Amino acid sequence: MRLTLDILQVLILILGAPLVRAIVARLKARLQRRRGSSVWRPYAELFKLLCKEELVPPTSSAVFRVAPMVLFGATVCAAGFVPVVHASALLGSRGDFFLFVYVLALGRFFLSLGGLDGGSAFGGMGASREALISSLAEAPFLLGLVAIAVLAARADIAGMVAWTLGQNVFNISAVHILALTSLAMVTLAETGRMPVDNPTTHLELTMIHEGMVLEYSGPSLALIEWASAIKLHTLLALLIALFFPWGMASSGAAWGIAVALLLYCAKVAVLMILLSVIESAVAKLRMYLVPDFLGVASALSALAVIFTMWMKR
Amino acid sequence: MGLVGIATEKILSSFSVFLFLTILLLAVARRISTSVLLFGLQSAIIAAEVFATAFQEKLPEVYIVGALVFLIKVVGIPRAFFLLVKRLKTVRDVKASTTPTQSVFIAAAIIYLSYAAVHSYGGAVHVPDDPLAAAVSLILTGAFLMVSRKKALMQMLGLLVLENGIFLAALITTFGMPLVIEIGIFFDILMGLLLMGIFTFRISDTFEHLDVSKLRRLRG
Numbered sequence: 001m002r003l004t005l006d007i008l009q010v011l012i013l014i015l016g017a018p019l020v021r022a023i024v025a026r027l028k029a030r031l032q033r034r035r036g037s038s039v040w041r042p043y044a045e046l047f048k049l050l051c052k053e054e055l056v057p058p059t060s061s062a063v064f065r066v067a068p069m070v071l072f073g074a075t076v077c078a079a080g081f082v083p084v085v086h087a088s089a090l091l092g093s094r095g096d097f098f099l100f101v102y103v104l105a106l107g108r109f110f111l112s113l114g115g116l117d118g119g120s121a122f123g124g125m126g127a128s129r130e131a132l133i134s135s136l137a138e139a140p141f142l143l144g145l146v147a148i149a150v151l152a153a154r155a156d157i158a159g160m161v162a163w164t165l166g167q168n169v170f171n172i173s174a175v176h177i178l179a180l181t182s183l184a185m186v187t188l189a190e191t192g193r194m195p196v197d198n199p200t201t202h203l204e205l206t207m208i209h210e211g212m213v214l215e216y217s218g219p220s221l222a223l224i225e226w227a228s229a230i231k232l233h234t235l236l237a238l239l240i241a242l243f244f245p246w247g248m249a250s251s252g253a254a255w256g257i258a259v260a261l262l263l264y265c266a267k268v269a270v271l272m273i274l275l276s277v278i279e280s281a282v283a284k285l286r287m288y289l290v291p292d293f294l295g296v297a298s299a300l301s302a303l304a305v306i307f308t309m310w311m312k313r
Numbered sequence: 314m315g316l317v318g319i320a321t322e323k324i325l326s327s328f329s330v331f332l333f334l335t336i337l338l339l340a341v342a343r344r345i346s347t348s349v350l351l352f353g354l355q356s357a358i359i360a361a362e363v364f365a366t367a368f369q370e371k372l373p374e375v376y377i378v379g380a381l382v383f384l385i386k387v388v389g390i391p392r393a394f395f396l397l398v399k400r401l402k403t404v405r406d407v408k409a410s411t412t413p414t415q416s417v418f419i420a421a422a423i424i425y426l427s428y429a430a431v432h433s434y435g436g437a438v439h440v441p442d443d444p445l446a447a448a449v450s451l452i453l454t455g456a457f458l459m460v461s462r463k464k465a466l467m468q469m470l471g472l473l474v475l476e477n478g479i480f481l482a483a484l485i486t487t488f489g490m491p492l493v494i495e496i497g498i499f500f501d502i503l504m505g506l507l508l509m510g511i512f513t514f515r516i517s518d519t520f521e522h523l524d525v526s527k528l529r530r531l532r533g
Contacts, residue, residue, distance in 0.1 A: 173327070173330065174330045174333055174443075177330050177331070177333075177334055178333075178334075178337075181334070181337075291414070292412060292413045292414050295412075295413070295414030295417070295418075296341050296413055296414060296417045298414075299337075299414065299417040299418045299420075299421050300337065300417070300421075302421065303337075303421040303424065303425070306421075306425055310428055310432075310442070
């Protein structure tokens with residue numbers, strides 16, 4: 001029963017990911033008074049890409065072909081760490097949050113290798129920018145999670161969630177607010193959303209993610225796009241699980257799980273609305289301001305870790 | 314009683330956390346209008362704490378102070394600032410002399426310092442740590458904003474943040490000052506704001522900018 005639930009959670013994260021991305025795009029379109037495309041289109045696009053022939057640049061090596069698979073595998077693996085409807089996860093007992101962060105980092109590393117190996121100028125540019133951003137985002141990501149882990153005295157994400165579930169909703173501590181702020185900023189940077197990267201276009205010189213995937217086509221492109229959607233969904237689910245887990249099912253009862261699932265959908269919907277509002281309201285940062293953005297996130301999460309000394313939630 | 318009582322307790326125990334957040338956001342804010350909004354938010358949090366104190370200690374005159382805080386600091390002063398910004402037609406940037414990252418690290422250090430300073434003191438006088446540390450860090454942040462921002466408007470704002478800190482410290486250690494003194498202080502703030510507003514107009518008239526780091530020479 002427990003195993004089925006855990007597998008169900010991973011499936012929700014993986015299969016729901018394109019939908020989440022499409023709904024954010026749709027909401028953005030609505031905010032800009034466009035109609036936007038159907039929310040089911042990403043699935044059709046993935047299917048179309050998976051059926052297509054793959055074209056590989058003649059100069060590229062095996063890394064170019066392997067990179068999308070590693071990225072997809074790593075992202076799916078990371079999705080296995082995050083609880084969705086109850087406070088445990090498929091890989092919950094097999095690794096702590098360090099593994100979660102670095103499995104995601106492994107995926108990014110291979111994606112930027114693939115971008116470099118493709119041989120186009122845009123790929124190299126995107127890869128070097130990606131390397132800059134991920135190296136700067138790593139510190140706040142880890143420190144934000146460390147702060148929560150210190151409070152919960154647990155290192156696995158599922159354990160942290162189980163601890164938070166036992167707390168009172170209203171006794172918010174400085175640690176949680178600081179960690180939430182910095183992790184939300186990191187989520188924006190890690191998933192290439194608006195103040196850091198523009199996810200909607202591959203027509204500008206400042207592109208990061210789109211620059212790296214420019215040379216990819218067919219099934220490889222499908223894997224990369226799907227992986228980045230899964231990453232967005234996983235990080236949103238992580239924010240929900242760490243900071244607003246209340247309502248998760250405590251036992252295996254069917255109606256409890258149904259309620260938890262509905263509540264999860266509502267929470268994700270709120271986050272998606274927030275994300276689309278932020279993306280419509282904020283202009284993209286200049287590349288040289290991105291270190292400032294992430295520096296602020298680092299300071300917030302460092303402060304959160306320091307605060308764990310004083311705060312007993 | 315029930316629900317309101319619980320709400321007041323929660324406000325008193327955990328709202329100071331949001332004050333820390335406004336401090337950190339003030340450190341990174343790039344625009345004058347953002348800073349003014351943050352100041353309004355900060356004052357609203359303090360007004361909520363005033364009302365909570367009034368309810369918990371059953372002091373009717375503190376309600377009046379709370380209403381004054383709301384009217385003057387949440388509604389009045391931000392509006393006056395927006396009017397000033399609009400009239401002065403100045404650049405929106407705050408002209409910080411530190412980068413946002415440096416400022417946020419300094420603000421973080423200020424919060425840490427104030428906790429360290431308050432930690433030994435709070436236990437002795439039976440005052441909760443968090444709000445007192447928030448008050449001290451508001452005072453220090455106000456001073457920091459005044460020295461690190463070059464726009465004359467931001468120095469007024471820094472002074473107001475500093476005043477918020479003093480007000481909060483008075484509120485948690487002694488449940489606020491007597492009403493007459495409180496009204497006097499509010500009057501002082503309004504007069505100060507008026508004077509500083511006139512001064513900024515004069516500065517922008519004679520120098521055609523508001524950058525205080527360039528006010529080196531006398532000009533007729």
